[in-house]
Amino acid sequence: MPYALNRVTVPVTVDADKCIADKGCTVCVDVCPLDVLAIDLTKGTAYMKFDECWYCMPCEKDCPTGAVNVDIPYLLR
Amino acid sequence: MNTIEMEVDVLVIGGGTAGPMAAVKAKEKNPALRVMVLEKANVKRSGAISMGMDGLNNAVIPGHATPEQYVKEITVANDGIVNQKTVMAYAQHSFSMIEELNNWGVKFEKDETGDYAVKKVHHIGTYVLPMPEGHNMKKVLYRQLKKRRVEVTNRLVATRLLLDENGAIAGAMAVDSRTADFYVIRTKTVILATGAAGRLGLPASGYLFGTYENPTNAGDGYSLAYHAGAELSGIECFQINPLIKDYNGPSCAYVTGPFGGYTANAKGDRFIECDYWSGQMMQEFYRELEGGNGPVFLKMDHLAEETISQIEDILHSNERPSRGRFHEGRGLNYRDGMVEMHISEIGLCSGHSASGVWVNERAETTVRGLYAAGDLACVPHNYMLGAFVYGKFAGESAAEYCAEHTPAPVDEHQIEEERARVWGPLSVKDGLPPAQVEYKLRRMVNDYLQPPKVTRKMEIGLQRFGEITKDLARLSAADPHELMRAMEIHFIRDCAEMAAVASLYRKESRWGLYHYRVDYPDKNDQDWFVHVQLKKGEDGNMTCFTRPIAPYIVPLDEQEKTAYEKLRIIKEPATI
Amino acid sequence: MNELANQNEEISAILARLIDPDPGVRRIAVLDLLDTDDYDLVAPALLQALGDQDASVRAEAAIALEGFETPEIIRGLLMALTDEAPEVAKAAAQSLAELKSPVTGVLLVTALSTAKGFQKASILRALRELRVPASLAPALAALNDTDDTVRAAALGVLGYLKAPSAVGPIAVLATSDKAPQVRRIAVGALGFEAADLSAILPALITALRDEFWQVREESVATLGKLGMDQGVPYLIEAMMDEYWQVRLKAARSLGKLRSREAVPVLSKALFHQVSNLRKEAAVALGEVGDARAIPALEKALQDPDPDVRKLAGLALSQITGK
Incomplete structure (x- = not known):
């Protein structure tokens, strides 16, 4: 069965300059209740992998360097 | 992908609110027990209180309210359909639980002399205790889990319980949402604390995860209990809550109320006649929303500047802190505009309403070795504090059960069958992506089950949910994460079927909007002053039956009944 | 025992990262x-x-050490209060402030003697929930501090202690402190029952x-909280306050x-x-239970606000006993 590739914007963004995933940090990935964040090993930063956000904010609040920003998903804005 | 076997004494499924409390209390009762919390997310930030809680709605504090008074109020709020013993057990342990949480470091509002600052919001009893600094709840619970050396496994999705040949608990099976490893956990007892079925209806925004409840709570426990043969109760008493439109977060009348904020119509006037958080209140809300004075708003623009900043501090740091960002995006300031409100999609939840797994006052379900606590355990209007209290009951009851039982042998056939079911979607090529199936299923939940309930519509809904069952075998998962979503669709579909079957069974209207049946518009105490129970029948089919209401232990005498009637303006059945 | 070995191994690895040259790595090690x-x-x-x-x-x-009480x-945390970096x-x-065990109070009280400013306010805040008698004297002394936050925190300690001997000094701040927030806390801190009413009433x-x-x-x-009948004339006066918020609380107290x-x-x-x-006036009139309120309450049954109507009805039934 063929699948389509739809683009969607994601509410959670990560400032690559501030993110310290390359130093072993996985805080945002760990705390996300829906497990939508992941570490991009090639870039050494966290990113939002699945558009399944509850905009609940632990990822932003618990990030030790303030690299994560949670926006309201576009459909709700 | 591996199969991993474990053995414990007490397995707590769900590490949000009730779960950690249950685990701690089981350990406290017997430190030698092997107690494990199995969590789908991460216990540090999971469940309904992942960002804390801004207040207690049902604190029974000496000097402000009595357990008897509370039991009466809940009896009225739930239209008489309560097992009062369970409500009383909560009420009697409410204050000691507040004290214990306070000692653990949970922060409740106090006045300048350290006395609890209980606020009057309801009109008879006084039950609201704000928690303006309640954002540290999960941290406090995590610390207790560590102190008691409770074992924790994160990112596991429990998929089925294992039973022994006599139908008692023997274990549970789960799948890792990151590796797809399959877990077989032998255990003497299981405590279900998986929260509400919050991913049932589709939010009006169409965003699958923009739900009122934490969307991690897909109704897992309802489905686990059902397939283990446990009785569920009041499933037809849906959860529908007022909320901020589009944002879909709680409106927090309990937070703003003590400060003077209130729910108003477009004219800025109050319109709610009902005094209890109940289906009747939601009925009035819905009518105003759809009526000529609608829609509905949260009004705060009459408050003083100092008060509004205080409200903002609380609402924007607790429970659902992104609401400040949402309002900012819309250019709304509480000082000069009202917040547009709406009602939530439907869900199952006993914390706010009464739909859950049937438990007695010891948190025992009808399956031996199986306990339930929190939003999924049927103790009406139990809220967060009720989750803690029933978590405690469940932990203690499970510890006692462990002392008298040896581990039951597990049935390899059950395990084999479940592993095939769980891993199935990983090997389906060219199948259906979970997100698409979930969208369709939940859209149909809205179309056919959202009140006002119509018999024929619900029958069609049942038929559609049956057709989705056939799609389940075609679900395909590209990775373990999608596999988790695929398994959740099984839970959601089970809950949808239960919601339809139980709603069709109760042929009357009750609980206002929660169970408003257009073709049976009146309340009928003669035939339906009973609990409606639902379980998996001997033949494997979903079946409903009634349970009589146990004689009240706190009777409502005539004078009190009239006092309540005076508060309640009776209206003719709504014609919406 | 395998588990224990694994765990030790895990901790050893973290300890090694704790002395890594990169502060980012050390920081993550703390979290882990x-x-x-x-x-x-x-x-x-x-x-x-x-x-x-x-x-x-x-x-x-410092964040991670919350909940440790040795x-x-x-x-260590007391030392860190004077850290040059404000975030520390x-x-x-x-x-x-999360300390729960009263035995930790001794250490805090001792540290108070040399503390100043932020450090002092923080220690007093930590002492508040502990309610240790030894904190009474230093908290009383701190009421004279020039720093608003120190005086506010000291009032917190005294309010929670509910010590009769503190009433006089608290009353002074309630009436004459230069900072409004401090005056407010002081007024609230007078609200405990064992207190000497004669000293409290004038201050209130x-x-x-x-x-x-x-x-x-x-x-x-x-x-209202103290149930002071002598306060009634003043509460009646407060029913004329320019802020409805003040009148509302006055009505609640008069009802109590x-x-x-x-009644008028x-x-x-x-x-x-x-x-x-x-709404609050209706509730209060119900609590007072005086028949003179009946005409007004009956009129309030026509109020445009349903809450007012309901509460007026409830008040009427309380007064008439029906």
């Missing part, structure tokens, strides 16, 4: 320490991190004329006191333009 299972091993390592040369690591350690850790000092203050009356409405609001609430003298002002408030106040 908290997830390990052996708090006995974790505590000394966190204490070491509290002395790290990098402020971000020290701050993370003397070494409390001493703030985190240490936060963790100290003075506070009723405070230029800040929140001080006045606290005062009318405290009069079942004041018959208040409460009846008048039944028709104020803010419905919040109308």
Whole structure:
């Protein structure tokens, strides 16, 4: 069965300059209740992998360097 | 992908609110027990209180309210359909639980002399205790889990319980949402604390995860209990809550109320006649929303500047802190505009309403070795504090059960069958992506089950949910994460079927909007002053039956009944 | 035993990262320490991190130490209150404020003697919940501090202690402190029952004329909380306050006191333009239970606000006993 590739914007963004995933940090990935964040090993930063956000904010609040920003998903804005 | 076997004494499924409390209390009762919390997310930030809680709605504090008074109020709020013993057990342990949480470091509002600052919001009893600094709840619970050396496994999705040949608990099976490893956990007892079925209806925004409840709570426990043969109760008493439109977060009348904020119509006037958080209140809300004075708003623009900043501090740091960002995006300031409100999609939840797994006052379900606590355990209007209290009951009851039982042998056939079911979607090529199936299923939940309930519509809904069952075998998962979503669709579909079957069974209207049946518009105490129970029948089919209401232990005498009637303006059945 | 070995191995690995040259790595190691299972091993390592040369690591350690109550850790956090980096000092203050065991009070009280400013306010805040008698004298002394936050925190300690001997000094701040927020806290701190009413009443009356409405609001609430009949004339006066918020609390207190003298002002408030106040007036009239309120309450049955109508109905049934 063929699948389509739809683009969607994601509410959670990560400032690559501030993110310290390359130093072993996985805080945002760990705390996300829906497990939508992941570490991009090639870039050494966290990113939002699945558009399944509850905009609940632990990822932003618990990030030790303030690299994560949670926006309201576009459909709700 | 591996199969991993474990053995414990007490397995707590769900590490949000009730779960950690249950685990701690089981350990406290017997430190030698092997107690494990199995969590789908991460216990540090999971469940309904992942960002804390801004207040207690049902604190029974000496000097402000009595357990008897509370039991009466809940009896009225739930239209008489309560097992009062369970409500009383909560009420009697409410204050000691507040004290214990306070000692653990949970922060409740106090006045300048350290006395609890209980606020009057309801009109008879006084039950609201704000928690303006309640954002540290999960941290406090995590610390207790560590102190008691409770074992924790994160990112596991429990998929089925294992039973022994006599139908008692023997274990549970789960799948890792990151590796797809399959877990077989032998255990003497299981405590279900998986929260509400919050991913049932589709939010009006169409965003699958923009739900009122934490969307991690897909109704897992309802489905686990059902397939283990446990009785569920009041499933037809849906959860529908007022909320901020589009944002879909709680409106927090309990937070703003003590400060003077209130729910108003477009004219800025109050319109709610009902005094209890109940289906009747939601009925009035819905009518105003759809009526000529609608829609509905949260009004705060009459408050003083100092008060509004205080409200903002609380609402924007607790429970659902992104609401400040949402309002900012819309250019709304509480000082000069009202917040547009709406009602939530439907869900199952006993914390706010009464739909859950049937438990007695010891948190025992009808399956031996199986306990339930929190939003999924049927103790009406139990809220967060009720989750803690029933978590405690469940932990203690499970510890006692462990002392008298040896581990039951597990049935390899059950395990084999479940592993095939769980891993199935990983090997389906060219199948259906979970997100698409979930969208369709939940859209149909809205179309056919959202009140006002119509018999024929619900029958069609049942038929559609049956057709989705056939799609389940075609679900395909590209990775373990999608596999988790695929398994959740099984839970959601089970809950949808239960919601339809139980709603069709109760042929009357009750609980206002929660169970408003257009073709049976009146309340009928003669035939339906009973609990409606639902379980998996001997033949494997979903079946409903009634349970009589146990004689009240706190009777409502005539004078009190009239006092309540005076508060309640009776209206003719709504014609919406 | 395998588990224990694994765990030790895990902790060893984290400890090694704790001395990594990169502060980012050390900081993550602090976070990871908290997830390990052996708090006995974790505590000394966190204490070491509290002395790290990098402020971000020290701050993370100070946050992580919340919930630990050993003397070494409390001493460490007390030291960190004077850290040159504000985020470290703030985190240490936060963790100290979470202390629960009264035995830790001795260490805190001792540290108070040389503390100043932020450090002193933080220690007093930590002492508040502990309610240790030894904190009475230093808290009383701190009422003279020039720093507003220190005086406010000292009032917190005294209010929670509910010590009769503190009433006089608290009353002084309630009426004459230069900071409105301090006056408000002081007024609230007078609200405990064992207190000497003769010393409290004048202070509360003075506070009723405070230029800040929140001080006045606290005062009318405290009069109600203490059930002071002597306060009735003043509460009736407060029913004329320019802020409806103050009138609302005054109405609540008058209801609690079942004041018959208040029936006229409460009846008048039944028709104020803010419905919040109308509701409270109806509740209060029900509690007072005086038949003179019946005509006003009957009129309120036609109020446009359903809450006011319901509460007026309830009040009427309380008065008439029907």
